[in-house]
Amino acid sequence: MTKNVRKRRIKNLLALSLCSLCALFGLTILGWILFDVAVEGWKALSPKLFLKDPAPPGVMGGGGLKSAFLGQGLMTLTAAVMGIPIGILGGTFLAEYGRNLKVSAIVANLSDLAASTPSIVIGAFVHALLVAPFGGFSGWAGSVALAIIIIPLVLRTTDETLRLVPWNLREAALSLGASYHQVIWSIIYRSSLSGLLTGVVLALARAAGETAPLLFTSFNNNSFNWSLSSPTASLTVSIYQYAASPYESWIKLAWAAALVVTVLNLGLNLTARLFLKSRKY
């Protein structure tokens, strides 16, 4: 009896230590990455990062990444404008109009599949669709690739969030003489606003941190212009190219850009958490 208890305690201790070690290992790696990015990035951080366009190595210390900041912002915004409405409306269909349809379950599954597709595949797909036939990299192609990442994420979170709204709220609004679309606009979206915003912000954070879909689509550009028809720079692709370069000054810029991307992403994720906390239902 006592022997059994001791054996159990030892097993318990072993399992606990193993789990803790694994967790510690994971956290250490993450902490190491963040620490390195913070230290190296902080050293390289300067106003010119945001104000100057990239320069050849050696010239003006390699310049800054203004074009990448603006390009990233413009492409993410365009992708959001394209992807968020489609995601929200699609998710609304699944949760509301198509709640009992078989096709909704199929779309939901396909959407989960799309959300976990390696992003390089999306990049290659958009390359074949919008880059090769039109004879060149463009910001539009990059935006479309990012939108394709955003759509399934927003669609599924919308679907799941709307399903959490108590069913009888819909019946209550309908019993007052509302039509179904009025119920969705005035009651369902309002009840699930925080959940919807969370989904949108997380999808944006995910899209803004992607490199692979942009590599084959928007590529890079050393100067910025407001037209998305030409190749367009992004922070992630710049980090990829600069970090792989042999030039000291470019590597420093890559660190700084990595820090900025990390902080922005962290900010978006924290915003999403705040939205989630304010949720009422």
Add this chain to the structure above:
Amino acid sequence: MIEVEDLCFYYNSKNALKNVTLSVKENCLTALIGPSGCGKTTLLRCFNRMHDLYPNNRYEGRIVFEGRDILDKSIDVITLRSSVGMVFQKPTPFPMSVFDNVAYGLRLKKINNHNVLKEKVERALTRAALWEEVKDRLKESALGLSGGQQQRLVIARTLAVEPKVILFDESTSALDPISTQKIEQLMVELKNDVTIVAVTHNLQQAARVSDYTALMYLGSLIEYDETANIFSKPKHKLTEEYVTGRFG
């Protein structure tokens, strides 16, 4: 007021109402009683065509209200529902202010003038015996009210669009005794202007507040009479057994 004629209702192939015929009297409170699954809520939800929301449901027979068969395809359910209101089992406040909750149905009817809204909202809240409690917190979220207040808010919201009939679907079963008492009182007062049909599991409640009572069992209407008769001299053996608590 409402004439139900030979009504059958099917969920897919399940026959949930079998040839129900009854006549709901104007400005009276009619209670629908019966054991769980007997079809009383199904019948109630026919009166505002709430079943239309779900696929594969089918009505047969007629329900005549204001001279028209409301089961007819040509009936506009949105118009129907603004004259036949419904209060549910659990309070269903919308995630907006107390004022906006009550004004919701009015705004659907394109009443947007603020003074008109204000007047109608106050009147509805007064009729629902809630005005005194919420007059200083009209702009606060309705989700902050207590359960009993929320249910009276829902009643006020229903009253605001001035329906002729209000359907209560076990509307006090989720409330404490004091809130229940308030709602019961309210139902009795309201029937001066509106016709009420109420589903209830609570026999004492049916006996206390209703004028007419209908006992349903397995989708059929067993007995329908003045409440006093149902409880004191039922004609049907099933009714007697049910109201004396021997089954159900």
